[in-house]
Amino acid sequence: MSKKATSIKTVLPSFTPVAVVDIGSNSVRLVVYDGLRRAPSPVFNEKVLCGLGRGVAATGMMNQKGVERALIALARFGALCEQIGVGDCFAIATAAAREAKNGPQFIKDAQLALGREIKVLTGKEEAEFAAMGIVSSIPDADGVVGDLGGGSLELVDVKDGKNQGGVTLPLGPFRLMDAIEESGRDPKEIVEEALIKTGMMEAIKGRRFYAVGGAWRSLAKLHMQQSAHPLSVLQQYTIAPTAARSVSILVGGMAEKELKNTDVIAKKRAETLPLAALVFDRLLTLGQPDEVVFSAFGVREGVLFAKLPDDKKTLDPLLAGCWDFARRYARSPEHEEELRDWTDDLFGNELFEESKADKKLRHAACLLADIGWRASPDYRGPRALNLITQANIVGVDHPGRAFLALTIFYRYQGPVKTKAPDNLASLITSKTNDRARQVAAVLRLAYCLTAAMPGTLPKLKLALNDKKTLQLTLPESLENLIGEIVDKRLEQLADLIDCKAEIVVKKKN
Numbered sequence: 001m002s003k004k005a006t007s008i009k010t011v012l013p014s015f016t017p018v019a020v021v022d023i024g025s026n027s028v029r030l031v032v033y034d035g036l037r038r039a040p041s042p043v044f045n046e047k048v049l050c051g052l053g054r055g056v057a058a059t060g061m062m063n064q065k066g067v068e069r070a071l072i073a074l075a076r077f078g079a080l081c082e083q084i085g086v087g088d089c090f091a092i093a094t095a096a097a098r099e100a101k102n103g104p105q106f107i108k109d110a111q112l113a114l115g116r117e118i119k120v121l122t123g124k125e126e127a128e129f130a131a132m133g134i135v136s137s138i139p140d141a142d143g144v145v146g147d148l149g150g151g152s153l154e155l156v157d158v159k160d161g162k163n164q165g166g167v168t169l170p171l172g173p174f175r176l177m178d179a180i181e182e183s184g185r186d187p188k189e190i191v192e193e194a195l196i197k198t199g200m201m202e203a204i205k206g207r208r209f210y211a212v213g214g215a216w217r218s219l220a221k222l223h224m225q226q227s228a229h230p231l232s233v234l235q236q237y238t239i240a241p242t243a244a245r246s247v248s249i250l251v252g253g254m255a256e257k258e259l260k261n262t263d264v265i266a267k268k269r270a271e272t273l274p275l276a277a278l279v280f281d282r283l284l285t286l287g288q289p290d291e292v293v294f295s296a297f298g299v300r301e302g303v304l305f306a307k308l309p310d311d312k313k314t315l316d317p318l319l320a321g322c323w324d325f326a327r328r329y330a331r332s333p334e335h336e337e338e339l340r341d342w343t344d345d346l347f348g349n350e351l352f353e354e355s356k357a358d359k360k361l362r363h364a365a366c367l368l369a370d371i372g373w374r375a376s377p378d379y380r381g382p383r384a385l386n387l388i389t390q391a392n393i394v395g396v397d398h399p400g401r402a403f404l405a406l407t408i409f410y411r412y413q414g415p416v417k418t419k420a421p422d423n424l425a426s427l428i429t430s431k432t433n434d435r436a437r438q439v440a441a442v443l444r445l446a447y448c449l450t451a452a453m454p455g456t457l458p459k460l461k462l463a464l465n466d467k468k469t470l471q472l473t474l475p476e477s478l479e480n481l482i483g484e485i486v487d488k489r490l491e492q493l494a495d496l497i498d499c500k501a502e503i504v505v506k507k508k509n
Contacts, residue, residue, distance in 0.1 A: 017043060019081055020300040021074070021091035021114060025053025025172055026150030026272065027214060028070045030077040031300055032084055038312050039321035040304060041392050044084060048073040049268040052106075053096035053151035057170065057178035062100040070106075074113040081116070090303050091118040094126050095151030095172060121299075123168030127154035131163045132302030134210050134295055137235065137317055137394035143208030144200065146283060147298055148215055148276055150174045157203045158210075167198045171279050173215065173272035187275065191282045204287030209241075212298040214269070215276030220294040221264040223247045230423030231389055235296045236397045241284045244292040248281040297394065318360065318395030322367035325391065330370035334454040339446055340366040342457040346442065349464045351497070352435075361400055362439055365407040369443045370452055372412055381412035385421070402427040403436050410440035416492055434496070441493040445472075448485045456481075470494045473504045 015034045022029045029047035033040035050066040050073065081089055091114060097103045098120045111118050121129070130147035139161055147154040149172050156166030170179070171194055180187050195201060211220070220237050223229075226247070229237070251259070252274045259270035284292065305313065326333040340363045347354050347362060354362070371387055372380035388405040396404070402424045410418055415437040425433060442462070450456040461473040472490055474481065482503060494501035 017084055017086050018304065019084075019086045019089040020303055021077055021089060021116070021118070022300050023052070023070065023074075023091070023093040023097060023110065023118065024149050025056070025094060025096040025152070025174055026051060028052070028073045028077075029300075030080060032081070032086060033304065036088065036304060036307055037320070037324075038308065038315040039317045039324060039394060040301075041321075041324070044080065046077070046080075049266070051150070051174070052100075053149075053172060053174040055174070055178065056096055056100045056151065057175050058182060060101045062096055062102055062106055067102075067106055067109075071109055071113045074110050078113065078115040088307075089114075089116045090307070091116050092129075092299070092303060093118055093120045094149055094299070095123075095175075098122065099151065123152065123154070124166075126152070126299060127156045127166040127168055128163055129299040129302035129306065130154050130212055131156040131158050131166065132305045133212065133298040133300065134158060134302075135161050136301050136305035136313075137295060137297040138210070138293070139316065139395065141208070141210060143210055143289065143293075144204045144287070145210045145212060146216075148172060148211075148213035148279060150272065153279060155198060155200050157200070164203075167200060169194050169198065171195075173275040173279075176275045176279070177272075187278055188282065191279050192286065195283060195286055201286045201288075204283075204289050206288070206290050208291045208293050209284065209287060209289035211244075211280070211292055211294045213276075215273055216280060217294060217296070218265045218269055218273060219244070219247050219251060219277060219280065222251065222262065225264050230426060231398050231401065233390070233398065233401070234294055235394055237294045238397060239292050239294075241289055241292055245281050245284050248277040248284070251277040252281065316360065316395060318364050318393060319367065321391075321393040321395065322364045325371055325387075325393075326367045329374070330367075331373055331452040332370075332454050335450060335452055335457070336367045336369060338454055338457040339369060339443070342446065342460070342462065343439070343442055345461060345463045346470075347439075351464060351468075352438075357400075358435070361396070361403055364396070365404055365439055366443070368404060368408050369411055369447075371408065373452070381409045381418075384408040384412055385424075389424070399427050399432070403432055406433065407436040407439050407443075410437050411443040415440040415444065415496065438493070438496050441489065441496050445486070445489040445493055448489055449481055464497075464499065467500075469500045469502050470497065471502045471504055473506060476505055476507050479505050 017032050018036050019032045027047045027049050031042050032044040034043050050070040052062045052066040052070055054063040097107055107118055131145050134141050134145045141158050145156045145158055151172040151174055153169045153171040157164035179190055217234055220234055256270045259265055259273055260267045326336045330336050372384035375383040385405050406420055406424055459475055463471055465471050490501045
């Protein structure tokens with residue numbers, strides 16, 4: 001008897017990809033995102049270092065070899081957009097295209113190669129999008145954004161999520177090369193003179209400086225490697241200005257051959273990186289910021305953010321990103337929302353001294369609480385730890401990311417005896433580690449009561465009463481949920497917050 005072959009249809013999560021093509025003075029890049037959303041995730045990312053801006057200041061023309069490479073790359077990017085099924089493609093060009101005499105002709109040829117319209121940004125628009133990119137990923141950003149490309153440097157003051165104004169300077173490495181060759185002046189003098197004339201150095205003093213651009217990200221990668229930083233995540237990597245200057249001075253003194261042998265720096269950046277490092281060093285010296293924050297978000301993400309409806313712009317990027325994780329990984333995303341609300345009663349108690357930032361991280365942890373369930377039980381903790389430390393989420397600094405990772409790690413491994421991995425423990429205080437254990441203990445209690453299904457938590461109450469007793473209250477209809485595992489996990493949580501535990505069953509009248 002013959003058997004009929006059966007086919008299994010794979011149903012994947014649907015999304016409508018959008019793309020940004022960024023034609024810069026140094027690189028030409030395509031990034032395809034999973035949609036026009038508050039916390040978009042890249043699904044494809046490719047760049048070609050074409051050096052379009054090389055020689056523009058000296059000759060007035062874009063580098064011909066660079067133009068040829070760029071057109072080939074753009075034709076490929078157009079084909080990739082078709083293959084991926086990209087809907088909206090926002091293509092932009094910056095300093096080299098807007099300043100070169102052959103810029104208009106290049107844009108015509110580039111549009112034919114890409115098959116999409118390309119917008120040439122003014123210096124002001126480029127600065128605005130750079131600021132939007134920072135605000136989209138760090139909503140409470142307060143300081144000055146610096147975006148260094150191959151041809152220009154944009155400096156923008158941001159406060160309360162708004163652009164306070166900025167400037168565009170001809171301090172990209174290619175422009176500096178031409179200026180040095182033409183004038184014969186010391187590059188340090190050229191950079192300092194341009195920075196002082198902006199009047200923006202005072203705006204940086206005592207505030208944060210947000211560093212954007214591939215060259216400065218290379219400096220951050222090098223510093224991470226030198227300092228053995230536990231997370232290899234560039235977004236919101238924060239260091240002291242002295243540390244940033246130290247790595248800048250180091251790179252500024254390295255020969256091109258040495259830089260090419262450094263595995264964290266792209267070989268094609270070796271020629272221009274010392275000048276990028278010089279601009280960074282002089283800017284930090286003159287500006288005297290309080291902290292340096294590196295950002296993977298910049299002009300491209302700013303372009304996407306500008307396209308969002310106003311109601312989506314106000315959403316928190318961390319919580320939006322964690323909700324996307326819940327939708328993809330949790331057994332019941334609705335349960336995670338209930339968990340977020342259910343924990344408010346307990347942690348709203350003044351005993352916990354929960355700040356607004358703490359509350360947001362707790363809510364994020366609730367949304368991430370079930371991301372390891374598909375793994376073997378022995379690997380759920382480590383899997384969750386790796387997912388969160390490596391996740392493409394924004395709106396959280398490295399200590400906050402470590403808190404989230406440890407909270408879910410403890411949720412699976414146990415909140416009492418489990419030792420925190422040394423690398424992550426080094427990023428947080430002992431008080432924050434204790435809080436991660438407490439939140440994890442609440443999550444463990446919740447899951448043994450609900451089996452990860454929605455509808456039960458809203459009927460339960462977990463709170464500290466006036467006698468400093470941790471009280472779990474259930475309706476009589478759910479009394480059978482009480483058992484040894486519930487008793488044990490409630491006691492564990494009570495011990496972690498130094499109080500007694502009590503279960504109360506509300507009888508029907």
